[in-house]
Amino acid sequence: xxxxxxxxxxxxxxxxxxxxxxxxxxxxxxxxxxxxxxxxxxxxxxxxxxxxxxxxxxxxxxxxxxxxxxxxxxxxxxxxxxxxxxxxxxxxxxxxxxxxxxxxxxxxxxxxxxxxxxxxxxxxxxxxxxxxxxxxxxxxxxxxxxxxxxxxxxxxxxxxxxxxxxxxxxxxxxxxxxxxxxxxxxxxxxxxxxxxxxxxxxxxxxxxxxxxxxxxxxxxxxxxxxxxxxxxxxxxxxxxxxxxxxxxxxxxxxxxxxxxxxxxxxxxxxxxxxxxxxxxxxxxxxxxxxxxxxxxxxxxxxxxxxxxxxxxxxxxxxxxxxxxxxxxxxxxxxxxxxxxxxxxxxxxxxxxxxxxxxxxxxxxxxxxxxxxxxxxxxxxxxxxxxxxxxxxxxxxxxxxxxxxxxxxxxxxxxxxxxxxxxxxxxxxxxxxxxxxxxxxxxxxxxxxxxxxxxxxxxxxxxxxxxxxxxxxxxxxxxxxxxxxxxxxxxxxxxxxxxxxxxxxxxxxxxxxxxxxxxxxxxxxxxxxxxxxxxxxxxxxxxxxxxxxxxxxxxxxxxxxxxxxxxxxxxxxxxxxxxxxxxxxx
Numbered sequence: 001x002x003x004x005x006x007x008x009x010x011x012x013x014x015x016x017x018x019x020x021x022x023x024x025x026x027x028x029x030x031x032x033x034x035x036x037x038x039x040x041x042x043x044x045x046x047x048x049x050x051x052x053x054x055x056x057x058x059x060x061x062x063x064x065x066x067x068x069x070x071x072x073x074x075x076x077x078x079x080x081x082x083x084x085x086x087x088x089x090x091x092x093x094x095x096x097x098x099x100x101x102x103x104x105x106x107x108x109x110x111x112x113x114x115x116x117x118x119x120x121x122x123x124x125x126x127x128x129x130x131x132x133x134x135x136x137x138x139x140x141x142x143x144x145x146x147x148x149x150x151x152x153x154x155x156x157x158x159x160x161x162x163x164x165x166x167x168x169x170x171x172x173x174x175x176x177x178x179x180x181x182x183x184x185x186x187x188x189x190x191x192x193x194x195x196x197x198x199x200x201x202x203x204x205x206x207x208x209x210x211x212x213x214x215x216x217x218x219x220x221x222x223x224x225x226x227x228x229x230x231x232x233x234x235x236x237x238x239x240x241x242x243x244x245x246x247x248x249x250x251x252x253x254x255x256x257x258x259x260x261x262x263x264x265x266x267x268x269x270x271x272x273x274x275x276x277x278x279x280x281x282x283x284x285x286x287x288x289x290x291x292x293x294x295x296x297x298x299x300x301x302x303x304x305x306x307x308x309x310x311x312x313x314x315x316x317x318x319x320x321x322x323x324x325x326x327x328x329x330x331x332x333x334x335x336x337x338x339x340x341x342x343x344x345x346x347x348x349x350x351x352x353x354x355x356x357x358x359x360x361x362x363x364x365x366x367x368x369x370x371x372x373x374x375x376x377x378x379x380x381x382x383x384x385x386x387x388x389x390x391x392x393x394x395x396x397x398x399x400x401x402x403x404x405x406x407x408x409x410x411x412x413x414x415x416x417x418x419x420x421x422x423x424x425x426x427x428x429x430x431x432x433x434x435x436x437x438x439x440x441x442x443x444x445x446x447x448x449x450x451x452x453x454x455x456x457x458x459x460x461x462x463x464x465x466x467x468x469x470x471x472x473x474x475x476x477x478x479x480x481x482x483x484x485x486x487x488x489x490x491x492x493x494x495x496x497x498x499x500x501x502x503x504x505x506x507x508x509x510x511x512x513x514x515x516x517x518x519x520x521x522x523x524x525x526x527x528x529x530x531x532x533x534x535x536x537x538x539x540x541x542x543x544x545x546x547x548x549x550x551x552x553x554x555x556x557x558x559x560x561x562x563x564x565x566x567x568x569x570x571x572x573x574x575x576x577x578x579x580x581x582x583x584x585x
Contacts, residue, residue: 006030008163010073010220017065017072024060024072024115028053031074031117035164041145042137043155043164045079046086046119056115063113069223071113076159076168077106078152079119080126081211082200086116090202091124091134094325095318103200104232105169105211112227117165120155124327125315126171126204127334128152129179129395130384133327138381142184143420146380150180150395153212157184160214167215167224173204174302175374175399177212178411182374182424186214187441188411189221192431193403194239196225197232205302205310206237208403218412218441225434244435248443250367252280256289262394263377265417272423273373276414279447280371284480290364292372298357299400303336303393306347307404312337329388354404361405365430369440372398374411374424402428410437412444452522455480457541457551459491459515460501460571467498475528477520486542487512492554492562493574494535501571502536502554502562512544514570515551525550534558 007013008027016022032048039047065071077083080090082099083106089096101107106116123133131154132138139154141147142161149158153170157180160168170177172190181188189212196211203209211228215221225243232238254277261269281287301307311334319326319334326334364370376397384391402409410427417423425444427437456477461468464479485503488510492502503513520528529538535558541551568574 006163008074008160008166009216010070010166010223011217013073013166014071024057024074027072027074028057028115028117031164034162035118038162038164041140041158041162042121042134043139043158043162044118045089045091045121045136045155048117048164052085053115053117056110060113065113068113069227070109073114073166074117075109075114076118076120076156076165077116078122078126078156078168078170080122080171080202080204081106081169083116083119086119088119088202090126091122091136091327092325093135094322099200101200103211104197104235105228106200108228108230109224120153120159120168122154122156123152123176124330125202125311125334126152126173126176127311127330128392129175129399130379130388130392131180132381132384133330133388135327140381143422146382147421148183148379148381148384150183150375150378152176153180153214157181157186157188157214160184160186160216167213167220170212170214171201171204172210172212173208173403175396175402177210177214178374178399178402178409178424178426179395181214181411182422182426183378185413185422186216186411187218187221187413189213189215189225189434190402190409190411191225191229191434192241192408193406194237195241195408195432195434196228197230197235197238199232199235199238203314205307205403206314207310208307209237210403218438218445221410222438241432244433246435246439248285248439249369249429249436251286251288252283253364253368253370254280254287254289255292255372257291259373259376260397261376262397263379263391264383265421266377268417268421269373269375269377269423272415272417273425276373276423276425279414279444282447283443288368294357294360294364295370295401295405298354298361298404299396301350301354302400302404303333303396305350306337306342307350308334309337309342309347332389358405361407362430365407365428368429369436370428371425372428374398374426378421398426406431408432408434408437410434410441412441414444415448453519454522454525455549456518456520456525456538457483457485457515457543457549458518459503459513459552461498462552463516463571471528471531472518472520475520475524477518477524480517480519482514483517484512484514484544486544486546488542489513490564490566491568491571491574492559493565494554494558494562500536501565501574502558503541503552504554504556504559505542511566511569513566514572515541517543517549
C-alpha cells in the first residue's frame with residue numbers, strides 16, 4: 001500500500017501493527033510527509049517533526065503492543081492543550097509558553113501507548129466556530145478549500161480528515177468539538193462536562209470547557225473515551241461521570257416546526273436535514289416534537305449574557321498588558337465582557353435563570369435523546385472575512401446550549417448536502433448518558449447503509465400468523481406495526497379458494513380497516529408484486545393519519561358476488577366470526 005493510500009485510523013493501524021505489516025516509524029514518516037505537503041492549508045502550529053516524535057517511538061519497544069489499546073497510534077493536539085516540550089500558543093505567539101508536563105488528557109493517552117505528533121491551529125484562544133480567527137492562517141476545509149473548516153478546533157479536525165493523525169484532541173465550550181466534525185465528515189464526541197480532565201488546558205470558560213475527540217469512526221471515538229474518562233484528583237473541575245448503559249433511548253426529541261438554515265447552501269442543508277429526519281423515523285423509536293426555545297434561551301446566555309465575563313477573567317489581564325497582539329475580532333468578542341451591565345448581580349440573575357433551564361432540560365431528556373443539525377449551514381472563508389461576527393454566531397445556532405445545560409453530545413455524519421459537502425447531526429443527552437448516544441449513533445449508521453426498502457400495507461392472508469406470512473418472510477420483509485386505513489374503504493370476502501379479503505377505496509363514505517404495515521427491500525418488492533394473483537394487486541393505500549403507502553388492493557370486478565365484511569373492521573375479526581359461526585353448526 002502506498003503512502004497516499006495508507007488509512008490512518010486506530011482500528012486499521014492496530015490490525016497492521018499486530019500482524020507485522022506496518023510499523024509506527026513508517027506511519028510517522030507518512031504523517032510528516034503529508035503535513036509538509038499540506039502546509040499551505042494552515043493545519044499545524046507546531047507540525048509533526050521526527051526530532052520530537054522520536055522519543056515516543058523509542059519507548060514503544062518497552063511497551064506491550066497487544067494490551068495497550070493505543071500502542072503506536074498517532075494523535076494531534078489542539079494548541080490550547082499542553083504537550084510537554086511543545087509550545088502552547090492558544091493561537092497567539094505572544095501568549096506562548098513551554099509546558100514541562102502533559103495536560104491530563106494527553107498524559108492518559110500517552111500512558112496507553114499513543115504518540116502526540118504536533119499541535120494544531122485554532123481560532124485564537126478558542127474563541128470562534130469558523131476556523132479563520134488565527135494569525136497562523138485560516139485552516140482550509142478538508143474537502144472544499146474555499147469553505148471554512150469550522151472552529152475553534154479547526155486544525156484538529158482537518159488533521160484527522162486528511163490523514164495526519166488517527167484521532168485528535170479538541171476543546172468545546174460552545175460547539176468547537178462538533179462543528180468542525182460536521183464540516184469535515186468526522187465523528188466528534190463532546191463528553192459530559194467534567195468527565196474528561198481539563199487540567200493543562202488554556203481556559204476559555206473554565207466552568208464549561210470540555211476536551212473532545214475527533215475520529216473517523218464511532219469505535220475510535222469510544223476507545224479514546226475509555227482511555228481518557230475518569231476523575232483527576234488535582235483538577236478542580238473533574239468529576240466522576242460514568243459512560244452510561246449502552247441502550248437505545250426511550251424516545252427521540254426533534255425540533256418542532258421549520259428550522260433556520262443559512263449560508264450559500266441553506267437549501268441543500270434543509271433537504272439534508274429532512275432526509276435525516278426520515279432516517280430517524282425509520283428507526284421505529286417514539287418521536288416527540290418540541291419547541292426548541294428552551295435550548296435557544298440557554299444558548300443566548302453564553303455570548304449575550306455575563307458568561308462571556310468568564311473568558312475575560314482568564315484572558316483580560318493578558319490582553320490589557322499586550323495591546324495589539326490579539327486577533328482583532330477575538331479581542332472584540334472578549335471585550336464584550338466589560339460592558340457595565342455585566343455586573344455581579346447580572347451574573348447571579350443569569351445563573352439562577354440557567355438553573356431553571358437545566359431543570360426543564362433534564363425533565364425533557366429523561367430517557368430521551370435530542371437530535372438537531374450540528375450546523376444550519378456553512379460559509380466560504382471570503383464570506384466570513386466580510387462579516388466575521390454574524391457568520392460565526394450563525395454557526396453556533398444549534399450548539400451553544402450544550403455545556404451550559406450540562407449535556408453530553410455526539411456529532412455524527414448524516415449523508416451529504418452537496419458534492420463534497422457533508423451534513424452532520426448532533427445527538428444530545430443528559431450528563432453521563434454517552435452510552436445511549438453511541439447506541440443510537442450505531443443504529444443511525446446502520447440505517448444509512450441499509451438497502452433501499454418500501455413499506456407495504458397488508459390486510460389479509462399475509463398478516464402475521466396467517467397462511468401467507470411465509471411469503472413476506474421469504475421476501476425478507478419485517479413487521480413494522482399494526483395500523484388502520486383511513487375511513488374511506490370497504491372490505492370484501494372474495495370468492496377465491498381459499499377465501500381472501502379485497503380492499504376497495506370508495507369515492508365517498510366507507511370505514512377504517514385494520515391492517516399491518518411491513519417493510520420490504522425494494523430488490524424483493526418486484527418479484528413479490530408479480531406473484532400476486534388477480535383480482536388482487538399492489539396499489540396505494542391511505543392510512544388513518546393520511547400517509548399513503550403501497551399495499552394490497554382489489555380491482556373493482558373482483559367484488560362481484562363477494563360478501564361485504566366491512567362491519568367487522570378487519571380480516572382477523574371476520575375470520576374469528578366465521579369460525580365461531582362454523583363451530584355453532
